[in-house]
Amino acid sequence: MRANYRINSGVRFEVLSRDQLEELFNGVLHVMDKIGLDVHHDEARDILSKAGARVEGNRVRMAPHIVKKALATAPRSFTIYARDGNPAHDIHIGPGRAHFGPGPTPPNFIDVETLERRPYVKNDARIVATVVDALPNIDFCESLGTISDVHTDLAAAYEFATMFPKTSKPIVAWSYGWDDSSDIHKIALAAAGGQEAFEKRPNYVHYCEPLSPLVSTFDAVDKVIFAARHAVPVIFTTCALAGGTAPVTPAGIIIQTTAESFMGLVLSQIIRPGLPFFMGGVLSVMDMSAMILTYGAPELCLMMAGATELAHYCGLPLWQTGGCTDSKCLDEQASLEGSLSVFFSALSAGDLCHDVGYTESGMTGSILQTVMMDDAIGYARRITRGIEVNEDTLAVDVIQDVGPDGHYLYHDHTMRYFKTEYWYPALCDRHNFDEWVADGRKPMRDRVVDRTREILATHEPAPLRPETAEAISAIMEAAEDRVRNKT
């Protein structure tokens, strides 16, 4: 029996103190109360107004108690379920748990065969989902692109319909609006067994992106309303550029993007109290020479860690960002930027870390980057798991047993722990020089490509039930009918 003994399970990491978080939180409340946000959606303004928000034209302001009420009903811990009931693919959102996955909608993709950059096509969604399903450290799926070879209005619906059969890991879906949100939801319901079953075991998350600074666009708000009415866990995240569309200082951008996200929070919780909600957003800096949103900047890691701490302070999970790069190819820069942001994300335990596989500042998706980052995430997760201290791990009796000049190689204690205490990389090479030469002197990037192609050649994701597959075909046929005469 021990008293007043503190255990650090995992590695301690903290950017902001409680006092600093309180100041940031008060800043957010001030923005929402005094400055307000523009909400370009009549019904949403009406809903907010009835809940006590002050509406003047498009501008919506709300007193702190309205925000705090929404925070009180939004859950900190919940589960997103694998479509096939495989518990290893469920995602348990809660303190100290970082999950990783790719990101949405770049226009281009790195072809897995030619390794060239080209427009993203439907088959790429199949490739991404299959590889995501196989990777041990990737927990959820996004497509890494916008499908260019189907009717434009159906790009998001086809993406979901194509990925869903190829991975049982939960998908984070985006959409253009109500119609394709509805297509996606019907597909999810077909697997879940109807709306009631879905509400018990939600199997996907819906992603909505409003605009910085301080604008809730019609589409983003409409999708939140859709998600809330259909009990779909929802992400409401802006993608702000410090120095461009948000204050240049990390504290300032965190306040602004949190206020932007909170508009979605309040709306979702008014419509359906208790709906799982992920706070956004993507925080990075505008490079003042290249004029791009950088995905490889240290400020991204730092600001995302600060935002994560603020979300957790407020009792919300966060939509994290990492494993991304400004590099144009699978090179040292991609590895450096991706690995460090993954590590920071793991340390801050932001709840869903997306954009693993973003390259070229978000312009090109690369599943090769995702595969390389799978190893970086494994590495980071081993570190964040920390050092376990108990009678058995202290091993004083083992040290006595082996004594001076002995060895531990096949000691019971070693046998008991060496597989769980060590992390083994899938890609980082630890062979001796001769072995490496014999294996073709392959640099990391070649091993990444080999592993990706091997997964695609061999991995069999859990199949859909035949009736689910039929339902998806019917849903997509109906969707095609809907857009047949639209340009």
Add this chain to the structure above:
Amino acid sequence: MSQLIEQITTGVIEGNIQGVSELVQKALDEGLEPEAILQSGLIIGMNEVGRRFKVAQMYIPEVLRSAKTMHAGQEFLRPLIAGGKAGRVGKIVIGTVQGDLHDIGKNLVGMMCEGAGFEVIDLGFDLAPEKFTEAIKAHQPDLVGMSALLTTTMRVMGHTLKAIEEAGLRDKVKVMVGGAPVDAEFADRIGADGYGHNAVSGAELARKLVNAA
């Protein structure tokens, strides 16, 4: 006198908006020709800004401030220069296409174009194709600039270009496009005359398209 001109040049480079207007007034008071103030002071300064940006000695926020300064000085001189042209190289109508509320990039292009000597007519954002055709008829610009940030709205640029064609206005204007998801290949595909990857290259492109570069 040359000292005042030099100070105006330096003021543009440093982005001293208030200071340059005062210096221009002072130069006029001392009897300097408006055309000389413009050509030897303001424009020389802005050219230097462009050069420094290219060799990474200046950053975008500084360039924008300089453009704003340049524009302020130019507006000050405009009524005093015969014909009212005052270094004007052309007229451009700009806007963000329908469905898209993102207008910061477009605003930056507008500022840079003003700094580069254009008269800029900013139509705003979320603009239906006919807003562009109406504006071309009303303002008779040399150039039209379209912007979109979203992969979901960039296709509207194509629709807008089609509307311009159908209104029989395509040969009256050059069309340039920009925005994060846009690239040269896309610009080519929809039949635009050019693509700028940022505000500075957008303004440069505009000058090229009116043969002022």
